[in-house]
Amino acid sequence: xxxxxxxxxxxxxxxxxxxxxxxxxxxxxxxxxxxxxxxxxxxxxxxxxxxxxxxxxxxxxxxxxxxxxxxxxxxxxxxxxxxxxxxxxxxxxxxxxxxxxxxxxxxxxxxxxxxxxxxxxxxxxxxxxxxxxxxxxxxxxxxxxxxxxxxxxxxxxxxxxxxxxxxxxxxxxxxxxxxxxxxxxxxxxxxxxxxxxxxxxxxxxxxxxxxxxxxxxxxxxxxxxxxxxxxxxxxxxxxxxxxxxxxxxxxxxxxxxxxxxxxxxxxxxxxxxxxxxxxxxxxxxxxxxxxxxxxxxxxxxxxxxxxxxxxxxxxxxxxxxxxxxxxxxxxxxxxxxxxxxxxxxxxxxxxxxxxxxxxxxxxxxxxxxxxxxxxxxxxxxxxxxxxxxxxxxxxxxxxxxxxxxxxxxxxxxxxxxxxxxxxxxxxxxxxxxxxxxxxxxxxxxxxxxxxxxxxxxxxxxxxxxxxxxxxxxxxxxxxxxxxxxxxxxxxxxxxxxxxxxxxxxxxxxxxxxxxxxxxxxxxxxxxxxxxxxxxxxxxxxxxxxxxxxxxxxxxxxxxxxxxxxxxxxxxxxxxxxxxxxxxxxxxxxxxxxxxxxxxxxxxxxxxxxxxxxxxxxxxxxxxxxxxxxxxxxxxxxxxxxxxxxxxxxxxxxxxxxxxxxxxxxxxxxxxxxxxxxxxxxxxxxxxxxxxxxxxxxxxxxxxxxxxxxxxxxxxxxxxxxxxxxxxxxxxxxxxxxxxxxxxxxxxxxxxxxx
Numbered sequence: 001x002x003x004x005x006x007x008x009x010x011x012x013x014x015x016x017x018x019x020x021x022x023x024x025x026x027x028x029x030x031x032x033x034x035x036x037x038x039x040x041x042x043x044x045x046x047x048x049x050x051x052x053x054x055x056x057x058x059x060x061x062x063x064x065x066x067x068x069x070x071x072x073x074x075x076x077x078x079x080x081x082x083x084x085x086x087x088x089x090x091x092x093x094x095x096x097x098x099x100x101x102x103x104x105x106x107x108x109x110x111x112x113x114x115x116x117x118x119x120x121x122x123x124x125x126x127x128x129x130x131x132x133x134x135x136x137x138x139x140x141x142x143x144x145x146x147x148x149x150x151x152x153x154x155x156x157x158x159x160x161x162x163x164x165x166x167x168x169x170x171x172x173x174x175x176x177x178x179x180x181x182x183x184x185x186x187x188x189x190x191x192x193x194x195x196x197x198x199x200x201x202x203x204x205x206x207x208x209x210x211x212x213x214x215x216x217x218x219x220x221x222x223x224x225x226x227x228x229x230x231x232x233x234x235x236x237x238x239x240x241x242x243x244x245x246x247x248x249x250x251x252x253x254x255x256x257x258x259x260x261x262x263x264x265x266x267x268x269x270x271x272x273x274x275x276x277x278x279x280x281x282x283x284x285x286x287x288x289x290x291x292x293x294x295x296x297x298x299x300x301x302x303x304x305x306x307x308x309x310x311x312x313x314x315x316x317x318x319x320x321x322x323x324x325x326x327x328x329x330x331x332x333x334x335x336x337x338x339x340x341x342x343x344x345x346x347x348x349x350x351x352x353x354x355x356x357x358x359x360x361x362x363x364x365x366x367x368x369x370x371x372x373x374x375x376x377x378x379x380x381x382x383x384x385x386x387x388x389x390x391x392x393x394x395x396x397x398x399x400x401x402x403x404x405x406x407x408x409x410x411x412x413x414x415x416x417x418x419x420x421x422x423x424x425x426x427x428x429x430x431x432x433x434x435x436x437x438x439x440x441x442x443x444x445x446x447x448x449x450x451x452x453x454x455x456x457x458x459x460x461x462x463x464x465x466x467x468x469x470x471x472x473x474x475x476x477x478x479x480x481x482x483x484x485x486x487x488x489x490x491x492x493x494x495x496x497x498x499x500x501x502x503x504x505x506x507x508x509x510x511x512x513x514x515x516x517x518x519x520x521x522x523x524x525x526x527x528x529x530x531x532x533x534x535x536x537x538x539x540x541x542x543x544x545x546x547x548x549x550x551x552x553x554x555x556x557x558x559x560x561x562x563x564x565x566x567x568x569x570x571x572x573x574x575x576x577x578x579x580x581x582x583x584x585x586x587x588x589x590x591x592x593x594x595x596x597x598x599x600x601x602x603x604x605x606x607x608x609x610x611x612x613x614x615x616x617x618x619x620x621x622x623x624x625x626x627x628x629x630x631x632x633x634x635x636x637x638x639x640x641x642x643x644x645x646x647x648x649x650x651x652x653x654x655x656x657x658x659x660x661x662x663x664x665x666x667x668x669x670x671x672x673x674x675x676x677x678x679x680x681x682x683x684x685x686x687x688x689x690x691x692x693x694x695x696x697x698x699x700x701x702x703x704x705x706x707x708x709x710x711x712x713x714x715x716x717x718x719x720x721x722x723x724x725x726x727x728x729x730x731x732x733x734x735x736x737x738x739x740x741x742x743x744x745x746x747x748x749x750x751x752x753x754x
Contacts, residue, residue, distance in 0.1 A: 034069060035172075039316065039338045041065050042179045055187035060094040062180050066156060067096050069176075070142075070169060073160035076101040079184060080113060080145075080154050088113045090155060101157070108157060109143045116152040119143035122164045140164040146177035148185045156180060237315070237337035241268065243330050257315075257339050259308030277304035277312060284317070292321060292330045299333075302340065314344040360451040363442055366410050368394035371446065379428070379453055399426065406449070409439040413447045423454070434458045480703065484720045509589065517586040524579050531572060607752075609642040610650070612675055612682060619654045626662050627671070636674035643682050644752050649725045656718040657686045657745050664690025664743060680751050681731075687744040693737040701735060 045058050059077055067075040074097045078090035090113065095101045112119050121141040142165040145152045156177065158165070237254030241247075246269065252262035258275065260266075266275075276284055280303035291299040299319040304312040319335025354361060360376035370393050373385040388396070394403055402424045409420035420439040425432055434455045442448040541556045562568075620633060627633060661671050669689040676683045693701070693708075700706045702723040726733050730750050737743035 035343060036340075038065070038069060038175060039340065039343075042175055042338075044318070045179055045183065055183050055190065056093060058183045059180065059187075062176060062183065063094045063096055063156065066158060066173065066176055070158055070161050070165075070173070072142075072158040074098040074101075075159065076105070076157045077180065078105065078155050078157075080152055093154075098157075098159070105157070108141060109155060112143065112145075113155070116145045116147070118145065118170055120165055120167075120170075142170070144170060144173060144177055146180045146184075148181040153181055153184050237339070239319075239335055239337070241319075241333040241335070243333060254337060257337070258305055258313060275305045277306070280304055288319070291319070292333070299335065302344075305337070313339060314341045316340050357450075358452075361448065362388060362393075362451075363446055363448050364393055364406075364410065366414055366445045366447075368392040368407075376451070376453065379433070399424070402426070405437070406439070409437070409449075410447045413439050413441045414445055417441045480720075481724075484724050513586055513589045517583075517590075520579060520582045520586065527572075527575050527579065534568070534572070607644040608647055609644050610647050612640055612643055612650075612684060613637045615647065615651060616654060616673055616675070616684070619651055619658065623655065623658055623662070626659065630665055630668050631662055632670045634670060634672045636672065638674070638676045640675055640677055640682055641751060643749060645729055645749065650729075650749075653722045653725050653747065654684070654686075656722050657747070660718065661686055661688035661690065661743070661745075664688050664692075666691060669742075677751075681748045682751060684747040684749075685744060686747075687742060689742045692739045692741050692743055693735075694739055698735060698737060702733075 041061075045062060048058060063075050063077040066072075076092060076096070076098050077094040078092045080088055081091050082088045090102075090105045090109070092102045092105070098104075108121075109119055119141070120143075139160045142158045142161070144156045144158075146154050146156065156173075161169075237251055237257050239248050239250040239254050242249070246267045248266045248268065248271065250264075250266060255262050255264050255266075272281065272285075280301075284301055284303055287296070287301050288299050290296045297320075300317065302314065302316050305315055307313050315337040317335060317337050319333050321330040321332070322334050323330070323332035325331050354374055357374075358377040360374060360379070362373040363371040365371065370388040370391055373388040375385065394407065405422040405424060409422060412418055412420050418441075421436065423434065423436050425434050427433070432455075433453055434457075436452050436454045438450045438452075439447045440450075537559070541560070544552065544556065616635070616637075620627070658671065665671075665688055671689075672685070672687040674685045674687075676685075697708060702719050706720075723733055726747060726749070731748050734746040734748070735743065736746070
């Protein structure tokens with residue numbers, strides 16, 4: 001083969017004429033269809049050749065078929081002429097879109113005419129340099145010789161196939177080249193007979209009767225020999241049936257295809273009894289009778305013939321009556337048998353492959369015509385294939401949303417050879433089902449749709465999504481709890497440090513308060529003594545009266561004047577009040593120090609029995625400065641048993657709730673605190689008359705770091721810590737609130753048996 005290499009980066013196409021964009025299933029289908037088309041056309045050409053068709057028209061038909069199957073732009077077909085002297089040349093018989101083909105033959109095939117080697121030229125971009133002046137540019141060229149009885153008799157030239165030509169394409173065109181050789185051989189025989197007839201006519205005209213006459217036996221022998229040569233030149237199985245005798249004259253290919261010797265003379269009875277498959281025989285005889293009676297233009301059937309070894313050979317049989325008697329009865333039938341066993345096996349394999357696919361498949365044209373349909377192996381058969389095949393799917397009673405998706409997908413895949421995927425739902429006997437449809441191009445104006453039931457997959461995806469959401473929620477809850485515990489730990493550390501500092505302060509205050517109290521008691525005794533001395537002085541001055549000596553009277557006068565000027569009686573009275581206030585102040589300081597010690601005492605980790613009715617006042621005294629300016633606290637204590645708890649933590653809860661109540665009151669309001677026993681629980685209600693909360697705020701109230709305060713004025717940890725503390729005590733916190741009407745927190749703590 002003479003080959004000019006492809007330019008770097010230039011792709012080549014496979015021998016198959018199927019579009020490369022189609023999927024593997026549709027590509028195999030189209031390759032089989034292309035092969036079937038080639039065999040069908042060749043059979044038709046052979047049949048017409050045997051009934052004296054026009055050889056030139058048949059050659060033009062074969063060239064057009066080659067151009068179409070290879071998707072070439074141009075083509076030509078010529079006969080090889082071998083003169084006694086000089087190099088061989090081509091005589092052009094057919095051309096397609098190649099106006100000046102004769103002038104370009106020699107540069108294209110050159111010395112390859114004599115050698116008979118195929119010529120393959122792949123030179124995209126360089127064709128304008130090789131083409132003769134005025135010739136159309138060539139992007140690629142393929143020259144193929146065809147032979148007859150082992151000798152090259154002609155050439156087929158093809159040009160400008162998209163992507164160029166390759167060796168696989170050459171192999172696929174061999175049956176067509178054999179057909180070209182057969183037609184050219186018959187043409188040559190016809191030319192030779194015509195020349196013989198002319199010579200005989202000339203001899204008869206000159207009076208040479210004996211020279212022009214030949215015995216009829218010789219004419220019959222020559223006709224038989226020409227028929228034998230024609231049958232041998234045809235690659236397909238060709239037969240000629242003499243209806244009167246039942247004898248079938250078959251080509252060697254017809255006999256060897258079935259394993260018999262080429263010289264065998266089969267009969268119609270042998271065909272019926274030994275060759276044709278019993279299941280195919282009735283249909284074959286019916287169609288043959290229809291044609292011979294003139295009710296069909298030709299006989300055509302795919303059926304099975306028995307091989308000599310007992311196996312079955314699939315053939316495509318075509319035949320036509322070519323001779324009738326004077327009454328119009330058929331005398332001679334000529335036909336062809338094409339071995340389609342490989343194609344049938346490929347079709348069976350393809351069908352088995354397709355049937356093994358669990359999804360529903362169907363091919364549909366852009367206009368909606370359904371070309372093929374396969375049911376799903378998983379879903380119940382809602383509609384049979386015959387309901388779809390040949391029908392317009394856009395006119396079937398299907399949901400509008402499905403048809404809209406399908407129409408749009410077909411438009412896209414036929415325009416840009418893409419893959420389109422869409423999902424839809426349908427109701428069937430099993431309920432609502434989910435489906436996924438994949439549409440791929442399977443031809444210029446059609447698509448292959450693969451439909452899969454994804455209901456289980458969707459359910460699993462939804463289950464995984466819900467599990468993921470639950471897992472994420474658990475992670476969020478664990479994170480919140482961890483953050484709350486961390487915040488509580490930080491707060492506990494802060495309280496522990498504060499407790500140590502407060503204990504030190506309480507200890508340091510306790511000493512000075514002790515001697516201040518002691519001094520006040522001593523001062524009270526001194527003042528009592530001075531008051532008695534003053535009373536004795538006043539009594540002595542009254543007793544002396546005007547009888548006192550002058551110098552004593554002067555001192556007494558000065559003492560009286562000072563007493564009146566300084567209002568000594570009022571001073572003595574104020575001294576009593578001041579001493580009383582001092583005693584009360586020192587008492588309050590002692591109580592504060594005691595409360596502080598109680599509030600910040602170190603937690604042992606072991607629950608202690610405490611009286612909540614006594615804990616609440618302690619907490620209120622600690623918050624006196626925060627509450628006294630805008631809150632009036634009202635207490636309503638009910639009888640309570642001792643509660644086993646961690647007192648410091650419960651004090652922390654009460655302090656946080658009271659601080660929140662105070663901060664919720666903007667100007668002036670009230671805080672109501674009540675305690676009750678309900679069943680096996682102790683309840684503490686803290687109700688304020690503040691601004692209240694919305695339902696959205698209440699939903700996030702105990703979330704760590706959530707706060708309604710401005711940035712920098714709150715950590716959002718107080719209530720989450722309270723919630724965690726009460727939860728660890730096996731209790732709970734409830735909240736009731738309404739915007740503009742205040743908020744009530746209810747703390748429930750369980751009573752434990754001793």
